Amino acid sequence: MITLTGNTLTLKDIYHVLYEGEEVQASSESLENVKVSRKSVEKILSDHRVVYGITTGFGKMSDVWIAPDQVEDLQLNLIRSHACGIGEPFPEIVSRAMLLLRVNALLKGFSGVRVEVIQQLIDCLNKGIHPIVPQQGSLGASGDLAPLSHLALVLLGEGEAFYKGERIEGKEALQRENLEPIVLSAKEGLALINGTQAMTAMGVVAYLEAEKLAYQCELISSMTLEGLRGISDAFDEDIHLARGYPEQVGVAQRIRMYIKESELITEQGEVRVQDAYSLRCIPQVHGASWQTLNYVKEKLEIEVNAATDNPLIFDYGKKVISGGNFHGQPIALAMDFLAIAVAELANISERRIERMVNPQLSDLPAFLCANPGVESGAMILQYAAASLVSENKTLAHPASVDSIPSSANQEDHVSMGTIGSRHAYQIIQNTRYVLATELFCAMQAVEFRGIDQxxxxxxxxxxxxxxxxASITGDRVFAKDIEKLSNCLKEDHWNGILITQ
Incomplete structure (x- = not known):
C-alpha cells in the first residue's frame, strides 16, 4: 500500500502502482489539509467573495458573477464542455497514472475539493476503473483541460472507462464496483481539470520505459561489439574520467562488465587500430542521453508532487491566488529533451546495425545471410530501422517552441507539453524496434564468430x-522476430543479465 501525502510520491512508487497493481491510500494529515482547504471555499461562498472559478466563470468569462444556486451547474457544465479530446485514447497505463497524479496533487490541500472527490479518485484507481482519455486536444496550459475533463467525466458516472479488459460506459464501471457518481460542488470541476497530469502521466510512463531501454542499449551494444570484434581500449576508465561526465563513466563501466572475459573483443592494433564512432563513442553518446534522463527524472519528481491547478488557496482562505502553475512549460521542455535523447540512442544503434550487415564495413557474411545472393537476410531489416530513425527525427522537433493563443487571447502563451510527451513516447516505441533489430543482428553476428567465445x-x-x-538459417518473415524481440525488451526484466547500477 502506497500512502499519498501530496509531497512524497516518487517514480519508484508510481512504478509499483502502475505496473504491480499496488493500491494507494491518503495520509490522515493530507486529508486534514483537504478539509481545511474545503472550509475556505465554503466561507468564500457564504461571504459572497469574488474569486476566480468559485464565484466567477472561467477563462475570458472570469468577470461573470455566478450566483450560489448555479455553482453545481457551473462545475458540471465545465467538465462536459471541456471534454473535447480527439483521437485514440492514451494507453490504459497512462490513464491509471493520471488518476494517481491527480489525487496526489489534490492532497496537497491547496485546491479546495471535498474528501469525497479524493476518495472517488482513489476508489477508481484501486478498483481498476481507468477513464478513457483521448490523446489529442490539449495545449498544455490552463492545464490539460480536455484530457482531464474526460477523466473527470467517469467520476460523475459519464464518459467511458477501461475496466478489466473491457471498454464500457463510466456509469456501468462505477456500478460494477458499487460506487456512486459524485456531484461536483464549488471549485471541484476546475480543480480536477486545471493541472498538468495528462502530460506528466504520459511523461512518467515514457521516462520509465526510456530508462529501461537505455540500460538495454548497453547490453545490446556490448553484444554488437563482440559481433564486430570491437576494441576494448575505448572503454578504459582513464579515458572517461579524463572527460569527467559521471554518466559517461557509468556507461563505460557497465560495458566493461558486459564484455569481461570475452574472447571476441580485441585490443587496439590486434585487428584494427580504431573502431568507428558508433562503437568507439558508445559511452559518450549513451552517456549524454543518460544526462538527459537524469534531468527529466528530476523535473518529473517535482511535477508529480506539485500543485498545478488554479486558483490556489493559502492561509485558511485568507489568500486565494489566481496564478499560472497549470502552465506545462517545465514538462514540455523536459519531454522535448527526452525525445531528442532517446532518438539518439536509435540513431547510433542503426549505424551499428549497418556495420553488421554491410560486407564493406566488416568481414561478416553480407547481410548476415546463410546463403548470400540467393537470400537477402537482414538487408531490409536495416531499411526498416533507418526508416524509424528518420521518423524519430521528425517527431523530435520540439513541441515547446510552438504556441498559439486561446480563450479569446486571454491564454496567449501555451506549452504544447502534452504533444511533446506523446511524441517522446512514440520515439521510445520506435527506438525499441531499432534496438530489437540490433539485438537480432548481433545474435547472428556472434554466431558467426563463435558463441563459445x-x-x-x-x-x-x-x-x-x-x-x-531463432537464428537466420534462411529467409523468412523477419518482422515477426522483431516484434517478438521488441515485446521481450518491453515486458521482460532480463533479470540477472541487465546491469542497472
Missing part, C-alpha cells in the same frame, strides 16, 4: 534472446 553475461543475453527469435 562470448563473455558470460552477453552469452546469457544471447541465450535469452534465442528463446524468442
Amino acid at each position: 562470448m563473455a558470460p553475461r552477453t552469452r546469457k543475453a544471447y541465450d535469452h534472446g534465442r528463446k524468442v527469435a
Whole structure:
C-alpha cells in the first residue's frame, strides 16, 4: 500500500502502482489539509467573495458573477464542455497514472475539493476503473483541460472507462464496483481539470520505459561489439574520467562488465587500430542521453508532487491566488529533451546495425545471410530501422517552441507539453524496434564468430534472446522476430543479465 501525502510520491512508487497493481491510500494529515482547504471555499461562498472559478466563470468569462444556486451547474457544465479530446485514447497505463497524479496533487490541500472527490479518485484507481482519455486536444496550459475533463467525466458516472479488459460506459464501471457518481460542488470541476497530469502521466510512463531501454542499449551494444570484434581500449576508465561526465563513466563501466572475459573483443592494433564512432563513442553518446534522463527524472519528481491547478488557496482562505502553475512549460521542455535523447540512442544503434550487415564495413557474411545472393537476410531489416530513425527525427522537433493563443487571447502563451510527451513516447516505441533489430543482428553476428567465445553475461543475453527469435538459417518473415524481440525488451526484466547500477 502506497500512502499519498501530496509531497512524497516518487517514480519508484508510481512504478509499483502502475505496473504491480499496488493500491494507494491518503495520509490522515493530507486529508486534514483537504478539509481545511474545503472550509475556505465554503466561507468564500457564504461571504459572497469574488474569486476566480468559485464565484466567477472561467477563462475570458472570469468577470461573470455566478450566483450560489448555479455553482453545481457551473462545475458540471465545465467538465462536459471541456471534454473535447480527439483521437485514440492514451494507453490504459497512462490513464491509471493520471488518476494517481491527480489525487496526489489534490492532497496537497491547496485546491479546495471535498474528501469525497479524493476518495472517488482513489476508489477508481484501486478498483481498476481507468477513464478513457483521448490523446489529442490539449495545449498544455490552463492545464490539460480536455484530457482531464474526460477523466473527470467517469467520476460523475459519464464518459467511458477501461475496466478489466473491457471498454464500457463510466456509469456501468462505477456500478460494477458499487460506487456512486459524485456531484461536483464549488471549485471541484476546475480543480480536477486545471493541472498538468495528462502530460506528466504520459511523461512518467515514457521516462520509465526510456530508462529501461537505455540500460538495454548497453547490453545490446556490448553484444554488437563482440559481433564486430570491437576494441576494448575505448572503454578504459582513464579515458572517461579524463572527460569527467559521471554518466559517461557509468556507461563505460557497465560495458566493461558486459564484455569481461570475452574472447571476441580485441585490443587496439590486434585487428584494427580504431573502431568507428558508433562503437568507439558508445559511452559518450549513451552517456549524454543518460544526462538527459537524469534531468527529466528530476523535473518529473517535482511535477508529480506539485500543485498545478488554479486558483490556489493559502492561509485558511485568507489568500486565494489566481496564478499560472497549470502552465506545462517545465514538462514540455523536459519531454522535448527526452525525445531528442532517446532518438539518439536509435540513431547510433542503426549505424551499428549497418556495420553488421554491410560486407564493406566488416568481414561478416553480407547481410548476415546463410546463403548470400540467393537470400537477402537482414538487408531490409536495416531499411526498416533507418526508416524509424528518420521518423524519430521528425517527431523530435520540439513541441515547446510552438504556441498559439486561446480563450479569446486571454491564454496567449501555451506549452504544447502534452504533444511533446506523446511524441517522446512514440520515439521510445520506435527506438525499441531499432534496438530489437540490433539485438537480432548481433545474435547472428556472434554466431558467426563463435558463441563459445562470448563473455558470460552477453552469452546469457544471447541465450535469452534465442528463446524468442531463432537464428537466420534462411529467409523468412523477419518482422515477426522483431516484434517478438521488441515485446521481450518491453515486458521482460532480463533479470540477472541487465546491469542497472
